Amino acid sequence: MVDGYTPRSLSEALSLLSSHGLTPYAGGTDLMTKGYRHEGYLFLHRIPELRHITETRSELRFGACCTFTEILESKTAPAILKEAVSRIASPSIRNLGTIGGNIANGSDKADSAFIFFVTDSSVRIASCRGERTVPIKDLYLGRNKLALERDELIVEVIMPKRWLGNYRYEKIGARKSLAISLVLFAGLMSIEDGKIAHCATSYGVDSGVIVRRSDIDEIMIGLTVEEARAAKDSYIKAYDGAISPGRGRVSAEYSKVVCMNLLADFLSSMGI
Amino acid sequence: MLIRFTLNGEDTVYEGSASDRLLDVLRNKYRLCGVKCGCGEGECGACCVILDGRLANSCLAAMGRVEGLDVVTIEGYRTTERFKVLDRAFASVAAVQCGYCTPGIVLASECLLAVNPHPTREEIRLGISGNLCRCTGYNAIVRAIEIAAWEGDGLW
Ligand SMILES: Cc1cc2nc3c(=O)[nH]c(=O)nc-3n(C[C@H](O)[C@H](O)[C@H](O)COP(=O)(O)OP(=O)(O)OC[C@H]3O[C@@H](n4cnc5c(N)ncnc54)[C@H](O)[C@@H]3O)c2cc1C
Numbered sequence: 001m002v003d004g005y006t007p008r009s010l011s012e013a014l015s016l017l018s019s020h021g022l023t024p025y026a027g028g029t030d031l032m033t034k035g036y037r038h039e040g041y042l043f044l045h046r047i048p049e050l051r052h053i054t055e056t057r058s059e060l061r062f063g064a065c066c067t068f069t070e071i072l073e074s075k076t077a078p079a080i081l082k083e084a085v086s087r088i089a090s091p092s093i094r095n096l097g098t099i100g101g102n103i104a105n106g107s108d109k110a111d112s113a114f115i116f117f118v119t120d121s122s123v124r125i126a127s128c129r130g131e132r133t134v135p136i137k138d139l140y141l142g143r144n145k146l147a148l149e150r151d152e153l154i155v156e157v158i159m160p161k162r163w164l165g166n167y168r169y170e171k172i173g174a175r176k177s178l179a180i181s182l183v184l185f186a187g188l189m190s191i192e193d194g195k196i197a198h199c200a201t202s203y204g205v206d207s208g209v210i211v212r213r214s215d216i217d218e219i220m221i222g223l224t225v226e227e228a229r230a231a232k233d234s235y236i237k238a239y240d241g242a243i244s245p246g247r248g249r250v251s252a253e254y255s256k257v258v259c260m261n262l263l264a265d266f267l268s269s270m271g272i
Numbered sequence: 273m274l275i276r277f278t279l280n281g282e283d284t285v286y287e288g289s290a291s292d293r294l295l296d297v298l299r300n301k302y303r304l305c306g307v308k309c310g311c312g313e314g315e316c317g318a319c320c321v322i323l324d325g326r327l328a329n330s331c332l333a334a335m336g337r338v339e340g341l342d343v344v345t346i347e348g349y350r351t352t353e354r355f356k357v358l359d360r361a362f363a364s365v366a367a368v369q370c371g372y373c374t375p376g377i378v379l380a381s382e383c384l385l386a387v388n389p390h391p392t393r394e395e396i397r398l399g400i401s402g403n404l405c406r407c408t409g410y411n412a413i414v415r416a417i418e419i420a421a422w423e424g425d426g427l428w
Pocket residue numbers: 023024025026027028029030031032033044064065087088089090093096097098099100101102103104105109110111112152153154155178179180181313314315
């Protein structure tokens with residue numbers, strides 16, 4: 001009986017996926033803990049087109065099957081991604097777990113997907129029918145629900161390079177290692193010629209999907225630091241209305257307070 | 273399905289389901305009982321093996337995931353010079369009590385020293401952070417790895 005496939009190229013994988021209704025298997029760190037199922041797996045670890053980390057003038061590209069360890073060892077991966085990935089689980093799980101699996105898992109606390117949100121990364125998806133590239137935000141429909149068809153594979157993540165320099169990342173967990181996040185916060189801000197050229201924040205708070213509201217962050221863009229100080233209250237208030245945490249490992253009230261404190265602290269650290 | 277991989281240096285063909293857990297196959301089919309099932313969900317590290325040179329939880333690996341790769345268990349590793357250094361170091365400071373975590377911790381030590389032959393105490397703690405020990409309280413284990421790094425200078 002054939003109950004698993006280990007294709008050696010992306011095109012072979014896509015045709016197997018479309019004809020056999022298989023479950024993609026990358027690192028297995030989510031799949032193997034979801035009960036022990038005998039089903040047709042499509043093992044992705046031997047597909048070279050899913051393993052790259054490359055760079056162009058304006059973008060970074062990470063193959064879906066890059067493990068967390070490969071991200072940490074790469075010279076190309078930016079500090080914000082490395083910091084987040086270094087806090088995931090433990091060395092042995094970082095050796096297995098991949099960014100593609102982290103995205104497809106659909107958790108609102110997925111640590112690497114979280115960074116892809118705040119950096120406004122896109123995801124390239126392929127099937128036998130063709131290819132599409134979508135902003136990561138558009139891939140999530142709700143808790144553990146992705147806009148991904150059964151015959152589609154995540155091929156790579158495309159991260160714009162421009163605003164990665166000045167960042168803040170906070171993972172609130174119950175312990176140092178093997179800690180699933182309780183609350184996640186990330187912020188990016190660039191000030192050019194005395195004005196805020198870029199401002200992006202994200203929140204991981206058990207609300208089903210990672211919170212990324214560029215419409216609110218726009219309040220700050222174009223302001224001088226002085227003007228931003230004046231706008232600070234209404235900016236924080238807008239997020240106070242936009243973030244509605246669910247009940248996770250911690251109470252919704254706790255998550256909310258932590259998020260608002262982290263946002264205020266982020267702004268202060270930027271002189272706002 | 274036929275799954276080809278190397279197990280402790282030997283070419284091996286496993287005939288079975290691609291979704292069988294590496295942990296079960298190692299214990300039940302190949303009788304390599306140094307891998308332990310402490311939790312079955314990636315939390316304890318007692319099931320660790322070295323997969324293509326890197327530490328991996330065998331409870332989180334389906335057999336199809338090891339196709340074409342190299343698997344080393346404590347039984348294979350114990351034939352090496354490096355093992356002997358770790359073995360002596362662990363014994364010298366009583367870093368083993370019940371021993372349940374020890375195979376995983378020894379392989380975690382190997383994977384740490386292979387990339388960082390002279391780790392700091394903090395780096396050692398990070399290196400074994402996925403391996404739980406209910407007996408020793410970790411200080412003796414950290415000390416043992418420090419001793420092994422010192423005594424085995426040049427081996428890693
Ligand atoms: C002990 C433990 C601790 C953990 N700690 C953390 C943590 O701190 N932070 C965190 O974010 N996660 C954590 N995780 C969860 C997990 O390790 C990550 O989500 C990991 O990134 C999953 O990747 P994987 O390659 O192992 O996924 P898999 O288990 O292989 O796959 C997960 C899902 O993604 C699908 N999939 C995989 N690759 C693709 C692809 N290329 N295209 C389409 N679908 C795909 C699979 O079909 C499956 O549905 C932890 C897990 C364990 C067991």
